[in-house]
Structures are given as structure tokens and as C-alpha cells.
Amino acid sequence: MFEEIPLLVRAEENPILSKKDISYNAALIFNAGVIKYHGTYYMVFRNDYLGYPPINKVGIGGVNLGVARSKDGIHWIPNDKPAFEMHDDEIERMYDPRLTVIDDEIYICFAVDTKHGVRGGIGKVIGDFERVEVISMSVPDNRNMVLFPEKINGMYVRLERPFPVYSRGGDYFDIWMSDSADLKYWGNSKLVLGAEKVPYCNNKIGPAAPPIKTEKGWLTTFHAVELDPNRGKNGWEEKWQKIYYAGIMLLDLKDPSKVIGFSKLPILAPKAPYEREGYRNDVIFPGGMILEDDGEVKIYYGAADTVECLATAKLDDLINLCLKK
Ligand code: BMA
Numbered sequence: 001m002f003e004e005i006p007l008l009v010r011a012e013e014n015p016i017l018s019k020k021d022i023s024y025n026a027a028l029i030f031n032a033g034v035i036k037y038h039g040t041y042y043m044v045f046r047n048d049y050l051g052y053p054p055i056n057k058v059g060i061g062g063v064n065l066g067v068a069r070s071k072d073g074i075h076w077i078p079n080d081k082p083a084f085e086m087h088d089d090e091i092e093r094m095y096d097p098r099l100t101v102i103d104d105e106i107y108i109c110f111a112v113d114t115k116h117g118v119r120g121g122i123g124k125v126i127g128d129f130e131r132v133e134v135i136s137m138s139v140p141d142n143r144n145m146v147l148f149p150e151k152i153n154g155m156y157v158r159l160e161r162p163f164p165v166y167s168r169g170g171d172y173f174d175i176w177m178s179d180s181a182d183l184k185y186w187g188n189s190k191l192v193l194g195a196e197k198v199p200y201c202n203n204k205i206g207p208a209a210p211p212i213k214t215e216k217g218w219l220t221t222f223h224a225v226e227l228d229p230n231r232g233k234n235g236w237e238e239k240w241q242k243i244y245y246a247g248i249m250l251l252d253l254k255d256p257s258k259v260i261g262f263s264k265l266p267i268l269a270p271k272a273p274y275e276r277e278g279y280r281n282d283v284i285f286p287g288g289m290i291l292e293d294d295g296e297v298k299i300y301y302g303a304a305d306t307v308e309c310l311a312t313a314k315l316d317d318l319i320n321l322c323l324k325k
Contacts, residue, residue, distance in 0.1 A: 278304025
């Protein structure tokens, strides 16, 4: 297990959202996307709820996405019913939402488990989080998609994490980038960061929260996984051998496939009790990042696949960390 760089401050209110805050069927509340939109904070969170027949051994029956609002980004008021769910003969569930505002419209990226593989979905949020108009769905396997908040060189850009299981030597995956003229047809794909470059990863990395624009470059978090074959039962699972860390990187403003620098140690490593113990122990999974006017950065993350948390840092410290050789 790696230790984090002492830079981020965990919110005293953590977990900032958990099942006790939800008035409908909810078991695990985590991996949220967060935006600040016209002065209000909005969160779309993942809810694994109890149901029958269960989709796993602990009685989870399905997954939906809920919405919560906040005036300060710390205290949240969830809606009294879930917002989005996808389920049909082919699609099993949507999960792990990420939110990006582009030209005053709210877009959502999400993972989709289907009977024929994992797909990355992109949609537009319609009305007051009433429904998602799906714009595109990738071929399998791909997920952890995040959109940049503006066009770059006239194109929409996304970070993504395909899973090349044949050619990459197992569960060993990297961060990629593609662009699109219309959010529907994606191409011009490029490697951004290889998993082998990240010292606290021996397994896979993936995009985390959508990037924020700074003078020095696009600042964006990623998750990095350490696989420890000596770990056995961790959390509710019979065998959970992974540890999920958060890292941060700075990408070139004009060509975001170029990494200017990244943190050589995690910015968040499982430490607090709510990160160390839950459904899957030792998981930190960021999905939202907001830059405030005073230079504070709020990073929202799912902890132990069970609750949603917040940690903050100063923008300059995060940038300097990425620039450090
Ligand atoms: C990933 C995804 C995430 C989850 C993480 C840790 O593969 O399934 O939703 O938070 O594993 O369990």
C-alpha cells in the first residue's frame, strides 16, 4: 500500500452522502459526478440498491442514478426518487456517472454493462435532471469516459479507458483520448498515459473527474490500481485484491494527449475508516472536481464503493505537484 502526499484535506463532514441520506431503496451510494451550474452544485450519484433477484451475493438487485443538490458543495439534499436507470434485454445497468457543462448544457458520461460487454455512454441531461438523451455508446470494452468542458481545436474531446485484454498482457489498462465534431462519432484516438508510467499502479489506470482548465494546462484526476495477490477477503467480497488510489495530471492545453506532468505518489490513498472498510475495502474513486473562484479545488470521490466523500486542495499546490520532476 502506498501513502498519499499530504496535500488534500478530507472534509470533516465525510461521508458527505450515504444511504442514510436517501429516502428510497438505497444500499451503496458512491462514484458521483458533480458540477456547479448557475451557482448550485449538482451531484449525480450511483446507487446500488437491494432487490430480487440479486445480481450479486450481497443482495444488490440493480443500479440507478440519483440526483442531489447543494448550496455549498458540502451539504446535500437528494431528490426523493431516483433519476436515471437503464435496463432492457441487452443493457443490464448504467453506472459511474461523470458530469460536464459545455456551452451551458449538462452532459453525462456513464458506463453501461451489457450482455455483450462494457460500453461507454455519453448523453445530454434534459430538463431538471428529468432524463438522459443518449448521444453515443462506444463498442465494448470501454468506460470511465469524461468530457472536457470546451471544444479544443474545434472538436469535443474525451478521455477514456478501453480494456485491451488480449494484447496488453491481462488486466493492464491505460488512459486514452478521442475527439469528435458532434459528440456522436469519435476518432483520432491517442494514448495519453500508460499504466506502466504510474509508480503506484501495477494493474490499471483510468480517467476520474472531468478536467478543469488552468493557465498551466488541463488539470485532471485519475484512478490507479495496485493489485496485491496477498490480500484475501476485504469488505463484503470473498476476494478483493485491489487498492484504488487517486492521482492527478496536467495535460497540454492545445494537445491534451501530451502529459505535462503527474503526481508520482497518490494524492489520495485509502486511510480514513470510510475508505478502508465497506463493500470493497480500500477504494478511492474520484468522479467530480470543481475549481472555486478563490483557488480551492473540491475533489469528490466514492469511498470503499459504499459512500461519497469530499477532499479539498489549493489549485497551485496541485499544479506544482504535477510539475515536480
Ligand atoms: C471499477 C468500477 C468502479 C468501482 C471500482 C472499485 O472497476 O467497477 O465502479 O468503484 O472498480 O470497485
